[in-house]
Amino acid sequence: MFYDDIDVGTTVRVGSYRVDAADIVSYAQRWDPLPVHTDEAAAQQTMFGGLTASGSHTLAIRTLLLHRVPIQDGVIAAGGWDKVRFHRPVRPGDELWLEVTWVAKRRSTSKPDRGIVTALMKLINQDGDVVLSHEDIIFIRRRSSDRTVP
């Protein structure tokens, strides 16, 4: 998929990713060693009542699932993430899907080979609850930039 293939207003759903306790703990031990992410007994004493995934881990799962949307050949760079919100905890046993809604697109004024796409990302669990949402700005190639103009 390239800039030209992005159909504003449509939603793509990909998945799923199954989270388990070992995954939550190993990610958090490396990157976010808070007891609520690394220690089941300690986590049970928190308001969450058990292990939850690090926010950074949840974003990593979002990133991994985005690879199932075929935009890899088009993507130039990540422009940024806005309004990242962690709506509900991600827990062991959760099965997560990613919903990508194409919100807007515009051609770059300075670089004719690309455009800027805004997407709304939602990570959704097996109960249909949104666990994470954010806006994503992506710089993406135009399909026509592959062609040489005679």
Place this chain on the structure above:
Amino acid sequence: MFYDDIDVGTTVRVGSYRVDAADIVSYAQRWDPLPVHTDEAAAQQTMFGGLTASGSHTLAIRTLLLHRVPIQDGVIAAGGWDKVRFHRPVRPGDELWLEVTWVAKRRSTSKPDRGIVTALMKLINQDGDVVLSHEDIIFIRRRSSDRTVP
């Protein structure tokens, strides 16, 4: 550090974290398998001219460095991240510091044991360049919530 200890207007600097190629590649192979993050030869053919860290990896480094600011006992949950921007690539050999500026704080109106703190986060490399910035909303305990009122 608890809510009461947050001094709005001040900046804390912690670090550092040294990034190497193996770290960039192994993170990306698991969570963001784009050639610019996983394949040195392919990365050299991109506009970046070599391996760069995944945005998700860069956020993970930010999260890890935040553990050097002693707020772990106070933190209740992450409220969200706003205006996440990847200003420059993170490359092998980079040494990264985290600067946390406390921007605002207010007490929760519904839950007297906590407050909401807004911080500006900047990840800065060895040349003084900001590679990542974002606003962070943190729910954090009040120190007085530890005490039992007679």
